Amino acid sequence: MRATLMYGAGDVRVETVPDPTIRESTDAIVRVVRSCICGSDLHPFHTMPVAEHGATMGHEFVGIVTDVGSEVRTVAPGDFVIAPFAVSCGECEFCRAGLQTSCERGGFWNDTVLGTGGGQAEAVRAPLADGTLVAVPGIGEDADDDLLASLLTLSDVYGTGWHAAARGGVTPGSTVTVIGDGAVGLLAVLSARQLGAEQIVLMGRHRARTDLGREFGATHVVPERGEEGVAKVRDLTAGGSAIVLEAVGHRPAYDQAVGVVRPGGVISRVGVPQYAEATIGWPVFGPNVTLTGGPAPVRDYVERLLPGVLDGGVRPGLVFDRTIGLDDTPKGYDAMDAREALKVMVTP
């Protein structure tokens, strides 16, 4: 089959690799119907050292189950499934607590320990299929394109935006500031709106994206960054935002979050931090600011978010503004890196 591999920063190739096969009795094989490129895929695209063997890529996909191991009970060949970005057993303490990203037996796609490949391919072996995959009855690969796009967001970006808002404690009437106008930031806006936030300030400066942010529920857009952006948000929120959702992961975004948060407020991070250390001294401690968040246990949110997607009440798939074939994934990375595309969907 064909699959996307990265050989170093800026070096993405589509190559023929062996088809995935059942290795464990708890495995399933999924033929990919839609996958995509994530903002977090750009981190290795910028920094990966040159490698002799390519690394498979992609951690978001939906598809059709084609084979299952003997112990698999909850999905069967022919099922349409959503694959959350974390592999999880569904049974351990952390899975039962809704923290599938810390599963004792699980891990992630493109993981050497689990031997998993990536979603930017024709097919994927899914370990711990009962815990990991979510079957969506009544849906097939012939579903409406918009619906498939929205279903795909449940494998990562919508659940990740939701996680930001949920961990941030958004409730009806909340004031929320979202830092970052990437797909996760925009879906954090959508999630905050769904949870009843009254004022939603979106910090971002790409007009097409912030326009979508307004469509998703942002009440204000602040294009300024740094001290200027902080001052503007503090002014808009009469002294600071009680809830700040940080959907970028770079240090300046974190510093902005610390700058705009209100005393007693919460900073909820879902952007994978590209820094080891940052300010948690007096500027965070003094005003009793809480810092929370992490990789989203999207598996835990699928059932909650699926009905709105199926009935069209929400359209998170609008974050995809470009669709390419699998052979074109290298171009998809380039387009996202150049910010020509917000988020690129891949059809194998």
Add this chain to the structure above:
Amino acid sequence: MRATLMYGAGDVRVETVPDPTIRESTDAIVRVVRSCICGSDLHPFHTMPVAEHGATMGHEFVGIVTDVGSEVRTVAPGDFVIAPFAVSCGECEFCRAGLQTSCERGGFWNDTVLGTGGGQAEAVRAPLADGTLVAVPGIGEDADDDLLASLLTLSDVYGTGWHAAARGGVTPGSTVTVIGDGAVGLLAVLSARQLGAEQIVLMGRHRARTDLGREFGATHVVPERGEEGVAKVRDLTAGGSAIVLEAVGHRPAYDQAVGVVRPGGVISRVGVPQYAEATIGWPVFGPNVTLTGGPAPVRDYVERLLPGVLDGGVRPGLVFDRTIGLDDTPKGYDAMDAREALKVMVTP
């Protein structure tokens, strides 16, 4: 009157200064009955640059009101009062939300903006007296020494230990690790016990202190530090402590907290951080660890904690293991710095 002043690291003096007087109509004057030296007073004791004019010291005291401004309503001359370590108006958004440490009009003792003196003195001017001070009916300076000691802890260390446990989310059955066997750490143990924690691991290595920790409710004591201590706590808690209360403020204590916390867990800090930046990258983000805490709004906790102190159900005053006269405060600093005394009480 006599008051304690610090002129630089290691240089504490008791001098005669002008008596405090009413400046604002919302002021009260409090004659100090008991005050004390805080672990956080040791930070300037180690680092304060040499100063021409001494800085007044002390932020914990109980006393008798001797005078009030014309607008003061809730305390009157003759009242016995507890003075929380933050001055607060009681009326602003943050005071109403129980975050008096972020009061819009308040501040702290020994504050140049508010013009406040310190508790290690014969008397103190208390601004915003209605919001700041808590009268305790039926108590006078002739009260039992043990009771006065416990009442004094409500001005800081007991409320601060309580804040750690409350912000950490301790509930019946919780597993809690407390880092630090100073007065705040020990009272965090007591607070966790009161909130129903089942397993309380105290990380500390001063036997007399950890013995008091056991009396307050610690179920395990881990004297080891660093990696060894982390490994021991992870073993005792079967993989990490869901709640970690950090009551020291130095970087190694924070690193220990990150080391022992369970995925999805909480680190609640009440030790004033003596670092600007620290690890909040993947080791905190990856397992979805929440970091919370800050200076305790002890004003908000007094009513909750006072009954147990008055009826003797809890004896937080046991943290005082030495009592000195005001003229001896320099010796008190030396004794705490040398760890000869856990916490020193001062009787003017």
